[in-house]
Amino acid sequence: MSDEDQRPPERARRLPxxxxxxxxxxxxxxVFSQHGYHSASMDEISEVAGVSKPMIYxxxxxxxxxxxxxxxxxxxxxxxxxxxxxxxxxxxxxxLWHGLRSFYRFVAEYRESWTVLHRQALTVGxxxxxxxxxMRTRAIELVAALVVAAGTRKGLGEQTEFSGPGLAAxxxxxxxxxxxxxxxxxxxxxxxLASWLMNLVWLGFNDLVExxxxxxxxx
Numbered sequence: 001m002s003d004e005d006q007r008p009p010e011r012a013r014r015l016p017x018x019x020x021x022x023x024x025x026x027x028x029x030x031v032f033s034q035h036g037y038h039s040a041s042m043d044e045i046s047e048v049a050g051v052s053k054p055m056i057y058x059x060x061x062x063x064x065x066x067x068x069x070x071x072x073x074x075x076x077x078x079x080x081x082x083x084x085x086x087x088x089x090x091x092x093x094x095x096l097w098h099g100l101r102s103f104y105r106f107v108a109e110y111r112e113s114w115t116v117l118h119r120q121a122l123t124v125g126x127x128x129x130x131x132x133x134x135m136r137t138r139a140i141e142l143v144a145a146l147v148v149a150a151g152t153r154k155g156l157g158e159q160t161e162f163s164g165p166g167l168a169a170x171x172x173x174x175x176x177x178x179x180x181x182x183x184x185x186x187x188x189x190x191x192x193l194a195s196w197l198m199n200l201v202w203l204g205f206n207d208l209v210e211x212x213x214x215x216x217x218x219x
Contacts, residue, residue, distance in 0.1 A: 033112035074113040075135040081106040092150040100194035107179045143168035
């Protein structure tokens with residue numbers, strides 16, 4: 001009998017707790033993304049993870065707990081990816097472009113994560129949707145800081161401090177919509193997607209920080 005034949009099955013191996021939890025969460029994200037929260041079964045998560053259901057309950061709790069922890073982990077990973085792409089030594093527009101590239105790269109590489117965050121969690125609602133709202137708020141704050149920084153450089157800090165959060169919310173919403181579209185168009189690179197959004201949104205931001213504000217005509 002070979003050494004491979006003598007090796008214990010995956011379910012029987014003892015792994016560090018952190019490794020086992022990551023294994024379970026990876027499986028949970030996969031199953032939740034495919035079936036949604038309500039239709040996903042702990043039996044399938046157990047099968048995909050290669051662990052028993054009692055072990056899942058012991059490590060991460062009920063299905064509700066597992067879904068919540070999946071959202072928290074993926075939201076953290078997404079924000080960390082975006083923040084890692086924002087290079088503080090660059091001008092605000094280039095910081096934003098790099099951040100958007102990182103965002104779209106994450107969505108392309110971790111489609112299941114984005115599906116759980118942007119589709120499944122919002123559908124379920126409740127505390128799960130609140131977690132997504134908190135993630136979006138952090139993203140808006142990050143973008144707003146770049147808008148204010150650009151305005152401050154032009155001596156229009158007060159104006160951009162007033163409008164920055166609202167404009168940042170609009171950009172984040174547009175970025176999310178484009179990410180959903182991009183899932184069905186994987187041939188479009190993250191750099192192209194980021195450039196499209198910059199051309200759509202940042203040019204308007206730039207006019208604002210230059211003091212060129214559109215106003216409705218009279219009548």
